[in-house]
Amino acid sequence: MKYLPLLWAGIWRKPGRTALILLQVAVAFALFGVLQGLKTGVEHSIAATRADILFVGPADFGGAPLPLAYIERLRSIPGVKAVSLADGLLGTYQKPTQIVYALAVEPNEAMLELNSDLFSILPKDLQALRNTRDGALITADIGRKYGWHVGDRIPLTTNTLKADGSGTWTFQIVGTVSDHETGESGLIVVNYSYLDEGRALNKGTVRNLYAVISDPRRAAEMSDTIDRVFANSSNETQTSSFRENSQQQLRSIGNLNFLIRAVVSTVLVALLFSITTMMMQTIRERTPELAVLKTVGFGDRAIFMMVVGESLLICIAAGIIGLAAASGVFPYAGKMVPGLSMPLIVVGLGLIGAVLVALISAAVPAMRAARLPVADALR
Amino acid sequence: MTNLARQFWTLLRMNLAGIPARLGLVSTIIVGVTCAVGVLVSMLAMVVGARQETLGIASPNRIVLTSVDAPSPAQSSISPDDLALIEQLPGIRRNAAGKPIVVLQAAVFIRARSRIDGTRTGFPLFGWTPGLTDYQPELRITAGRMFNPGLHELIANENCVRQYEDFEVGAKRHLHGSDWVVVGNFNLASPVCTIYGDGATILSAFGRKTYNQANLLLRSPADFVAVTRALKANPALHLKAQLQADVLAQNTQQLNGILSFVSYFLGAIMALAATIGAANSLYAIVESRRRELATLRAVGFNGAPIVASILSESILLAVPGALIGAAVAWLLFNGLLTSPLGASFHMAVTPALAMLGLAWALGIGLISGLMPAVRAASVPVTVALRAT
Numbered sequence: 001m002k003y004l005p006l007l008w009a010g011i012w013r014k015p016g017r018t019a020l021i022l023l024q025v026a027v028a029f030a031l032f033g034v035l036q037g038l039k040t041g042v043e044h045s046i047a048a049t050r051a052d053i054l055f056v057g058p059a060d061f062g063g064a065p066l067p068l069a070y071i072e073r074l075r076s077i078p079g080v081k082a083v084s085l086a087d088g089l090l091g092t093y094q095k096p097t098q099i100v101y102a103l104a105v106e107p108n109e110a111m112l113e114l115n116s117d118l119f120s121i122l123p124k125d126l127q128a129l130r131n132t133r134d135g136a137l138i139t140a141d142i143g144r145k146y147g148w149h150v151g152d153r154i155p156l157t158t159n160t161l162k163a164d165g166s167g168t169w170t171f172q173i174v175g176t177v178s179d180h181e182t183g184e185s186g187l188i189v190v191n192y193s194y195l196d197e198g199r200a201l202n203k204g205t206v207r208n209l210y211a212v213i214s215d216p217r218r219a220a221e222m223s224d225t226i227d228r229v230f231a232n233s234s235n236e237t238q239t240s241s242f243r244e245n246s247q248q249q250l251r252s253i254g255n256l257n258f259l260i261r262a263v264v265s266t267v268l269v270a271l272l273f274s275i276t277t278m279m280m281q282t283i284r285e286r287t288p289e290l291a292v293l294k295t296v297g298f299g300d301r302a303i304f305m306m307v308v309g310e311s312l313l314i315c316i317a318a319g320i321i322g323l324a325a326a327s328g329v330f331p332y333a334g335k336m337v338p339g340l341s342m343p344l345i346v347v348g349l350g351l352i353g354a355v356l357v358a359l360i361s362a363a364v365p366a367m368r369a370a371r372l373p374v375a376d377a378l379r
Numbered sequence: 380m381t382n383l384a385r386q387f388w389t390l391l392r393m394n395l396a397g398i399p400a401r402l403g404l405v406s407t408i409i410v411g412v413t414c415a416v417g418v419l420v421s422m423l424a425m426v427v428g429a430r431q432e433t434l435g436i437a438s439p440n441r442i443v444l445t446s447v448d449a450p451s452p453a454q455s456s457i458s459p460d461d462l463a464l465i466e467q468l469p470g471i472r473r474n475a476a477g478k479p480i481v482v483l484q485a486a487v488f489i490r491a492r493s494r495i496d497g498t499r500t501g502f503p504l505f506g507w508t509p510g511l512t513d514y515q516p517e518l519r520i521t522a523g524r525m526f527n528p529g530l531h532e533l534i535a536n537e538n539c540v541r542q543y544e545d546f547e548v549g550a551k552r553h554l555h556g557s558d559w560v561v562v563g564n565f566n567l568a569s570p571v572c573t574i575y576g577d578g579a580t581i582l583s584a585f586g587r588k589t590y591n592q593a594n595l596l597l598r599s600p601a602d603f604v605a606v607t608r609a610l611k612a613n614p615a616l617h618l619k620a621q622l623q624a625d626v627l628a629q630n631t632q633q634l635n636g637i638l639s640f641v642s643y644f645l646g647a648i649m650a651l652a653a654t655i656g657a658a659n660s661l662y663a664i665v666e667s668r669r670r671e672l673a674t675l676r677a678v679g680f681n682g683a684p685i686v687a688s689i690l691s692e693s694i695l696l697a698v699p700g701a702l703i704g705a706a707v708a709w710l711l712f713n714g715l716l717t718s719p720l721g722a723s724f725h726m727a728v729t730p731a732l733a734m735l736g737l738a739w740a741l742g743i744g745l746i747s748g749l750m751p752a753v754r755a756a757s758v759p760v761t762v763a764l765r766a767t
Binding site: 023024027238244262263285 | 403406407410413415417421422496497499553555648649651658659660667719
C-alpha cells in the first residue's frame with residue numbers, strides 16, 4: 001500500500017505520454033469489445049433461439065397461404081409434438097400513421113408455449129379471449145398510447161376485406177398481454193377464428209404454421225420430411241427451424257469470424273509493441289530516479305513490482321474505458337440484431353486481456369529497471 | 380528562402396541519421412502503421428475482389444433491356460412474344476446462322492443447403508431462351524454438358540459446387556413438383572452461385588408467363604445509343620436499355636456496401652490507434668532531443684524548418700509501414716478464396732489498393748507529427764545553456 005503514492009507519481013510523471021498510452025489502449029480494447037462482443041453476442045442469440053420449433057410456410061416467396069387442413073396432416077407426422085398457427089391483420093387506428101398489428105392465434109396452451117419468447121398471457125386473459133369471439137388482448141404500451149381500456153371496442157382500418165366489402169374490423173378489449181420485447185409498432189392478440197370467418201378472401205387458410213418437434217437434433221431432417229409430405233400438392237411448403245432462420249439472418253456476421261480474429265490479433269500485436277517501447281523509453285528516462293530509489297533502500301523486487309504495477313494500472317483503466325465505450329455502441333447494434341447485448345464473458349475476456357498486455361509489455365522494462373546497477377545509473 | 384531550405388535539409392538529414400540510435404521508438408511507428416495499413420488493405424481486398432469478379436464477365440458490347448418502370452430486373456417483365464420485336468432493334472450482332480443475338484432471361488428463386496453450416500439460402504435460377512452460348516461465348520463447361528431445351532436439366536457454376544450441396548454433375552434437385560438433374564458445371568467467374576436452365580421449361584414449371592430481362596450482344600459499344608433511340612421511338616416496346624456492367628454493379632452494391640463500411644470502419648479505428656502510438660513515440664523522440672534542438676535554435680536555426688523537418692521525418696517513417704503492410708496483405712490474401720455474406724470470390728490486392736494504403740499512412744504520419752513538431756520548435760533556447 002505504501003507504494004501507491006510512488007506508483008501514482010510514476011504514472012503521472014509525464015501526463016501527456018500517459019494520456020496518449022491510455023487513449024491508445026482504450027481504442028484497442030474498444031475495437032476488441034465491439035468485434036468480439038458482436039461475434040459472441042450473435043452466437044448467443046443463435047443458441048437462444050429454439051431448434052425444436054419448425055416454421056412451415058409457402059414454398060414460394062410471397063406465395064399463397066397454406067390450407068388449414070395442413071394442421072391435421074402435420075400432427076400425423078411422427079416426431080411432431082404439437083402444431084400451432086399464426087395469421088394476422090395489419091391495420092391502422094384512426095390515423096394512417098398509427099399502425100397496429102393484430103396477431104391472430106388459437107388461444108390455447110400450445111400457442112402460449114410457442115410464443116413464450118415473445119410474450120406471456122395470464123390464464124384469466126387467455127380464458128377471456130377464448131370466451132369472446134371478437135376479443136383482443138392489448139399490451140400496456142399500446143393501451144397507454146391510445147388510451148384503451150378493457151371493455152373498449154376499437155375499430156382498425158385494414159386492407160383485409162370482410163364479406164360485406166368493408167376493411168374495418170372491430171375488436172373488443174378483454175385483457176392484456178405482456179410482451180418481452182417492446183416493439184415500436186403496437187401489437188394486439190386476437191382470435192384466428194374471428195379473422196378467418198370474417199374475411200372475404202383466403203378463407204380456410206393460414207399464413208404461418210408452426211410444428212413443435214420432440215427431438216431438436218433432428219430439425220433439419222424433420223424439415224425435409226414435412227416438405228416432402230406436401231410436395232407435388234398445389235401448396236408446397238418450405239420448412240425450417242427457428243434456429244436455422246436466425247442462423248441465416250445472422251450468418252453475415254458469423255462468417256466474418258476469421259476476419260475478427262485476425263484484426264483482434266493484429267491490434268494486440270501493435271499494442272504490445274507500442275506499450276513495450278514506451279515503457280522502455282520511460283525506464284531509460286528515469287534511470288537516475290530509479291538509482292536514487294535503490295540507493296535509499298528499495299530492493300530489486302520492489303522496483304520490478306513498481307514498474308509492473310504502473311503498467312497494470314494504466315492498462316486496466318484503459319481496458320475499462322475501452323470496453324465501456326464498446327458496450328455503449330451495443331444498443332445501436334441491437335437495432336440490427338434483436339436481443340444483442342454486450343456479453344459479460346467478453347468484458348471478462350477483455351479485462352484478462354488488459355492484464356496480459358500489461359504484464360507482457362512490462363516484463364522486459366521492469367527486468368531492466370530491477371537489474372539497474374546503482375553505480376552506473378547514478379553516473 | 381534558400382537559407383530556410385538549406386536549414387530544412389540539414390535538419391532532415393540529422394533526423395534521419397539519428398534513427399539507428401532510436402530504433403525502438405522508430406519501429407513502434409512503423410509497426411503501428413504496418414498493422415493499420417495491413418488491415419485496411421486486406422479488408423478492401425475483399426471489396427476489390429468481389430467487384431473484379433462481378434465485372435469480369437461484363438463486356439461493353441452487352442446490354443440489358445428491362446421494363447421502363449421496373450426499379451430492378453426482378454420487377455421487370457418481358458413477354459416471350461416481344462422477342463421478335465426486340466430482335467429488330469438496330470446494332471445487334473448476328474450469330475453464325477445470321478440470327479440476331481438476343482436472349483431472354485427469367486429469374487426464379489430456389490434454395491439450397493450450405494456445405495459449411497447446413498443452413499438454407501435462396502438464390503436465383505436463370506432460365507434462358509436459346510442462344511446462351513452465342514451471348515456468353517466465354518462460358519466454359521468444366522464438367523458434364525450443356526442443358527438441353529425442353530428438359531428438366533440445370534447447369535451450375537463452380538461457385539455453387541463449392542458452397543452448396545447437390546450441385547455436382549448428376550445431382551438431383553426437387554423443384555416445384557418435379558425432379559431436375561444437374562447435367563453440367565461451368566466456369567464463369569462470379570462471386571455468387573449461379574444456375575442456368577432452359578427458359579421455357581422453367582417458366583412453365585414455376586407457373587410464370589414472362590421473362591425478366593432481355594440480353595443483347597451489340598456489334599460495338601457505340602450501338603448502345605442507337606438501341607436507346609430505337610426503344611424510345613417504338614411504343615410497342617415498353618423497355619429501357621442499360622449496360623450489363625451497370626446492372627451487375629447494382630446486384631453487388633449491397634455486398635460491397637457492407638464490406639466497404641466494415642473495412643473503412645476498422646481501418647479508421649486502427650489508424651487512430653496507430654496515430655496515437657506514433658504521436659507518443661515522436662513526442663519521446665523530441666523529448667530526448669530537447670538540448671540538441673535548443674542548441675540548434677541558439678545557433679540560428681528557425682522554427683519553421685524545425686517543424687517541417689520533424690513532420691517530414693514522421694511522414695517518411697510512415698512509408699515503410701505502408702509498404703510492409705500492403706506487402707503482407709498481398710502475400711497473405713491476394714487470390715485467396717473467401718466467402719463472406721453468402722458470396723464467394725477471390726480477394727485481390729491491387730496496386731491501386733497499395734496506393735490507398737500509402738495515402739492513409741501519409742495521413743497518419745502527418746497528423747501524428749503535427750503536435751510533436753510544434754513542440755520541437757518551441758523548445759526554449761535556455762534549455763541548451765542549462766547544465767543537466
